Amino acid sequence: MVEQITYPRLRELLDAGAQLVDVLPAQEYADEHLPGAINIPLKTLDAAGTAQLDKTKAVVVYCHDAL
Amino acid sequence: MSPRAACRLGTLGFEHVYDYVTGRVDWFARGLPREGDNAAEPRAVDFALRDVVTCHLHDPISAVRDRVEGSPHGFALVVSDGGVLLGRLRKAELAVNPDATAESVMESGPSTVRADTPPARLRERLEQSSLTIAIVTDPEGRLLGVVRRADLPT
Numbered sequence: 001m002v003e004q005i006t007y008p009r010l011r012e013l014l015d016a017g018a019q020l021v022d023v024l025p026a027q028e029y030a031d032e033h034l035p036g037a038i039n040i041p042l043k044t045l046d047a048a049g050t051a052q053l054d055k056t057k058a059v060v061v062y063c064h065d066a067l
Numbered sequence: 068m069s070p071r072a073a074c075r076l077g078t079l080g081f082e083h084v085y086d087y088v089t090g091r092v093d094w095f096a097r098g099l100p101r102e103g104d105n106a107a108e109p110r111a112v113d114f115a116l117r118d119v120v121t122c123h124l125h126d127p128i129s130a131v132r133d134r135v136e137g138s139p140h141g142f143a144l145v146v147s148d149g150g151v152l153l154g155r156l157r158k159a160e161l162a163v164n165p166d167a168t169a170e171s172v173m174e175s176g177p178s179t180v181r182a183d184t185p186p187a188r189l190r191e192r193l194e195q196s197s198l199t200i201a202i203v204t205d206p207e208g209r210l211l212g213v214v215r216r217a218d219l220p221t
Contacts, residue, residue, distance in 0.1 A: 002073040004088045007097065007206075013085060022091075023072040032103040034094050042068055045075050055081050062087040062094075063068035 010060060018058035034062070089206070097205045098182030111189050112182035114219060115203045115212030121146050122169050124153065129165035131156060140213065144177075144202065145169045150209040152179065152202065179204040182211055190219040 005013070014020065014036075022029050022037040029039035040049050042063075053059060073086040087093075095101060098112035120134045120143040131143050135158065143161070145154040154173030163172055179202045180189055189201055193216040203211040 002070075002077055002084045002086055004070075005085045006087075006089060007093060009085070010087050018085070021072070023068055024091075030103055031105045032091070032095070032101050034091060035100050035102050037102075042072050042075075045072055045079075047079060050076065050079055050081075053081070055079075056083075058083040058085060059076055059081050060085045060087050061069045061072045061076065062090045063072070065090045065092040 005060070013058055013060055016058070018060050019053055021053070021059060021061045022063070023061050024063050028064070037062075093206055095183035096181040098203075098211055109186055110182060111180055111184040111186060111201065111203055111214055112211055114186060114214045115182075116140075116215065116218075117212045119144055119210075119213045121210065122156070123148070124168065124170040124173075126169045127165065128156075128161055128163060128167050128169065128172065131169060132161045132165070135161060140200070142200075143169075144210060144213075145173045146210055152177070152204050152208055152210045155202075177202055179208075180214075181206075186219045189214065190216060190221070193219075 020037040022033045022039045023042045025041050026039060069086050073084050076084045119140050120138045122131045122143050122145055135143050141158045143156040146152055154175045155177040156169055156173050160172045182203055193201055199216045201214045203214060205211055
């Protein structure tokens with residue numbers, strides 16, 4: 001189940017220790033990203049690419065503006 | 068892109084997946100911290116002055132006028148209880164009936180810029196419009212400050 005959120009909920013989740021994932025291409029991530037975000041580009045989002053994440057903890061994904 | 072990523076995580080067995088739908092555009096527009104190679108490049112919010120006079124809709128002009136006189140800016144901004152920008156009071160508007168309320172004489176809906184606007188672009192916009200000040204708000208319209216054109220790099 002995926003929940004779409006806006007900034008206030010994001011703030012709550014980050015304060016509670018959520019994992020933050022930037023799914024933009026590596027260069028865009030390198031240019032600028034949210035503090036603490038890790039980069040897993042959409043094209044690499046598979047079992048191997050997400051092995052570093054804890055499946056039982058909250059994960060927040062973001063890109064540029066959802067498009 | 069992020070909706071597809073969130074869906075994919077669900078199919079991989081992640082139990083609690085959230086999609087920050089407005090993404091980094093929203094984050095940056097709030098003037099929040101950034102990381103990365105370009106993070107040190109200044110944005111409009113980095114030039115924002117917080118000492119602008121603010122008042123509420125029902126404040127009498129008399130209560131605002133003295134504060135504006137003592138301010139480095141020749142105007143006041145009208146905000147809601149939550150800090151959302153509603154209007155602007157220029158000096159000329161403060162010279163009217165002192166019993167008038169801010170709401171009755173303010174200029175409604177002044178133009179604003181986002182916190183993450185590059186300073187060069189902001190300066191260009193201000194020059195094209197013959198403006199000397201830009202008002203910076205967050206995505207909810209809350210006042211963050213004002214930027215003087217003279218403070219922006221050429």
